[in-house]
Amino acid sequence: MHILKYPAREEWEKIVERPHLDVSQLNATVKGVLDDVRAHGDDAVKRYEEKFDHVSLQSLAVTDEEIQEALHEVSPQLLQSLRLAHSNIEKFHRSEVFHGEKVETCRGVVCWQKAVAIEKVGLYIPGGTAPLFSTVLMLATPAKIAGCKEIVLCTPPNKEGKVNPAILAAASIAGVSKIFKAGGVQAIGAMAYGTESVPKVYKVFGPGNQFVMAAKQQVSLHDVAIDMPAGPSEVCVIADETSYPVFVAADLLSQAEHGVDSQVFLITTSEEMLSKVKEEVERQLPQLPRHEIAAKTLENSQFVLVHDTQEAIDLSNSYAPEHLIIATKDYEDLAAKVVNAGSVFLGRYACESAGDYASGTNHTLPTHRYALAYNGVNLDSYVRKVTFQHLSEDGIRSIGNAVVCMAENEQLEAHANAMRLRLKSLK
Known part of the structure; x- marks a missing residue:
């Protein structure tokens, strides 16, 4: 550990720096895997599972039988702990539910917002040395509250092709729709592009190693939204x-x-x-x-x-x-x-x-x-705020001339004309 005593403020910027990694080779490797998954779907995912997770999979999907088996494998104490955590996470995130109000910005002009759930979300849950079953609750619980129709989860299996039972138990408690045996970059690619088995989602959530984070950032450029850079x-x-x-x-x-x-x-x-x-x-x-x-x-x-x-x-x-x-x-x-x-x-x-x-x-x-x-992730991470507005004849009278003036000064004549015609219709 580095011990620093009374550093001057001008030194702080250097002190708070995180380690910088050369990711040029990493990004090239990640791009190759993503391109392969985009082109070859399930076959590519299975190949990379064999290469990186050392498991040969006949199917990527986790079955209902595997979920039930996991619920019996997990200790009663852990199940009780998962349910307590889920209850508290649910309580807190329900407090974040958005209630939009209609606002009359001026006479005859009413505006409001409505929160609309993202229909399909993908959750990535690392397995590895520390399987993060707690992250299943953190990601799936607000997705369920928000009303996401499809909650897809990808997580790497072990060498026997089994997913950590605590991950499956948490997914069952939190209401995950579909679970797939896929880890790393190939999992991110599968959710971003869709394969024969894994549905394409609209937003990908979840932590991971530097390869997973690089994959999330790459797919976010053109194909899918992500929760945050990290x-x-x-x-x-x-x-x-x-x-x-x-x-x-x-x-x-x-x-x-x-x-x-x-x-x-x-x-x-x-x-x-x-x-x-x-x-x-x-x-x-x-x-x-x-x-x-x-x-x-x-x-x-x-x-x-x-x-x-x-x-x-x-x-x-x-x-x-x-x-x-x-x-x-x-x-x-x-x-x-x-x-x-x-x-x-x-x-x-x-x-x-x-x-x-x-x-x-x-x-x-x-x-x-x-x-x-x-x-951090919250309920708003799973919704979009859609704005609405309604203008009556009074609304046109209230803002019409200002709209025409502003549009003309931006030299957008078609914009000005759309409002000008409505103003004329009132006379």
Whole structure:
């Protein structure tokens, strides 16, 4: 970890930089796979499943029998946990339902919006070393609330051709329509272009490695919308002299175990707290099953000592973290000053893990400083706001001359004429 004490503000831009990767070769590889899937459909997907996931598949679709089998394989305790998490995620996202109001902007002109669900959405769920069944709930639950007619899920199978049972159980609980055994770039291509088995969707959601993220960005140029650009996962913790170093260290390590390209960022006003957290990280690290991954992550991580909490929140806003934990005594005051962050956790007990699984907020969030301009997945991610307007004769009288004037000055005579004819019809 890199320890920085009282860095000058002009140094912040360098401090908050994420690692830059040369993705030119990666993008070329991804494009080749996508082109193959577009041209050859299921056959290409199966070939890449054999190449990358080392499994020979007769069919990509997950059957109802496999889903029922998974529900019996998952422990009752995990099923209960999934249902609790789903209930909380559903409650929170139902609070985001849009209720449009009709607004009379001037006499005779009425405008309003209606939220219309995206009809077909695709969810990508990584399998790999940490199958993210929690992400199934995070993505499928708001899609269901929004009213998406078709919710398609792709996830890589194991070498026996089986999907992780917890992923299937979560999909069943959240109401996923169709599930397919496909991972990586080939899964993104299948949902973006459609194959004989996998339906083409209108928007693709979900996390993944650098190949998956590159694939999402490439297909978003011409073929399908995506939830957001993203990079490796990250957390920023703001701590002061009252913070509990055991919790702070645990929060940093919980993010560090995601992957070697993740990043953890500690900002503290207390030099003693910095030392205690560093010691606690070193104590807890060897106890973790994924300690080698976490140790590698810590090599790129920053521990920054600042003068006061105002400087701490300013640095955090510059960093624009995916997850921000404010573990200071004045967390309420600092929360009001948050400008750039994906999701914020307040106080000693609000660990990132709560939001990752069961508090109710969504854990699909902007990373890699994209929180400067993007928010995380929410109900609006699954709908489009369609605007409507109605003009009566009074409406034409209210705005007609202004419309004609503006159109004429933009030299768009046909626009002006469309309104001019209506004005004349009133005389």
